[in-house]
Amino acid sequence: MDLVVINLIDGLFYGLLLFMLSSGLTLIFSMMGVLNFAHASFYMLGAYFAYQISMYLGFWMGLLIAPLIVGIAGAGVERYGLRRVHQYGHVPELIFTFGLALLIEELVKFFWGNNLMAYQEPEILKFALFSVGANAVPAYKVFMIFTSIAIFVGLLYVLTRTRVGMIIQAALSYPRTVEALGHNVPLVFMGVFGVGTALAGVAGVLAGPVLGTFPGMAFVLGSIVFVTIVIGGLGSLWGALAASLLLGWLTTFAASSSFQFADLLNFFGMTRPEDMSESYLRDLWSLTLPQIGPILPYILMVLILVFRPYGLFGKRDV
Secondary structure, eight states, X not given: OHHHHHHHHHHHHHHHHXXXXXXXHHHHHHHHOOOOTTHHHHHHHHHHHHHHHHHHHOHHHHHHHHHHHHHHHHHHHIIIIIHHHGGGOHHHHHHXXXXXXXXXXXXXXXXXXXXXXXXOOOGGGOSEEEEETTEEEEHHHHHHHHHHXXXXXXXXXXXXXXXXXXXXXXXXXXXXXXXXXXXXXXXXXXXXXHHHXXXXXXXXXXXXXXXXXXXXXXXXXXXXXXXXXXXXXXXXXHHHHHHHXXXXXXXXXXXXXXXXXXXXXXXXXXXXXXXXXXXHHHHHHTOBHHHHGGGHHHHHHHHHHHHOTTTTTOSSOO
C-alpha cells in the first residue's frame, strides 16, 4: 500500500510537470497551428537562467525573473522569426523551430558547458514534509505540485472568465472577425506565444533542481510533450491536464512494477523459453513491464490516433 501511495505522488509530480510544459504548447499549437519543436528548449533556458540568477539573488528571484526572460525571448521569436516564416506554410515553420532548438542547445553549451549545473532547491524546502512508510516525501516536490495546480487554475480562469481569454479563444476560431472588431490579432498571437514559452520556463525553473540542469534536458522531455498534447487533444487545457496525469501515473507505476510477460505467456499456455527456436520469442519471455515503461506513452498515442484522432478532449483531428 505504501508503494502505491508513493507512486501516486511521484506520478502526480511528473504529470503536473508535463502539464506545465504541454499547457503552453497546446495554446501555441491550437491558436497558431505552429508545431514548435523548440518548446522544450525554452524549458531548458528557464532552468539555466534560474540557475544563473539564483547564484546572485537566490532561488525565489530566479523563479520570478527567469520565466519573464524566457517569455520575452519567446515573444521576440514569434515577432521577428515565426511571423515572417508563417506565410510560407508549415514546413518552413518546422524547419525554423527545429533549427532554433539546435541553436539554443549550442548556445547553452557555449555559455555553460556540457556539465551538470549545481542548481538546487531553496534551503527552506530542503526537508521531508511527511513520510509514507520508509519513503520520505520532500517538501520541494509538494511545492511543485501545488504550484502546478495554481498555474492550471489561473490559466483556466483567464481563458474562461476574462475578456482577454474570450479574445484569445475568439481569435483561435475567427481571427478576421476579431481583427475587424478592432483587436490586434498579431499582438494576441505574440502574447500567447510568449506566455506559452514562459510556462515552459516555469517548468524548467522548478524541474531543474530535481531532474538536473544539463544541455540534454530538453531532449529528455521534448518528445513526450508532443505525445501529451496529441493524447489530450489540441486546444484543450483539460485535455492537457488529463493526458499529463495519465502519462505521469502510467510511467511511474510501470517503472515500479514487477510484472513479467512470462506470467502472461504462461496463462495463455505458451511453451517454455527453452523450447523456443526463435531468439526473439525467448527475449519476449524474459521481458518485464519496467523495460517497456518508456515506450508506453507512445503506444498509447498510437492507439489514440487510431480510435480517437482528436484526442481525449479535443474537437479537431490531429
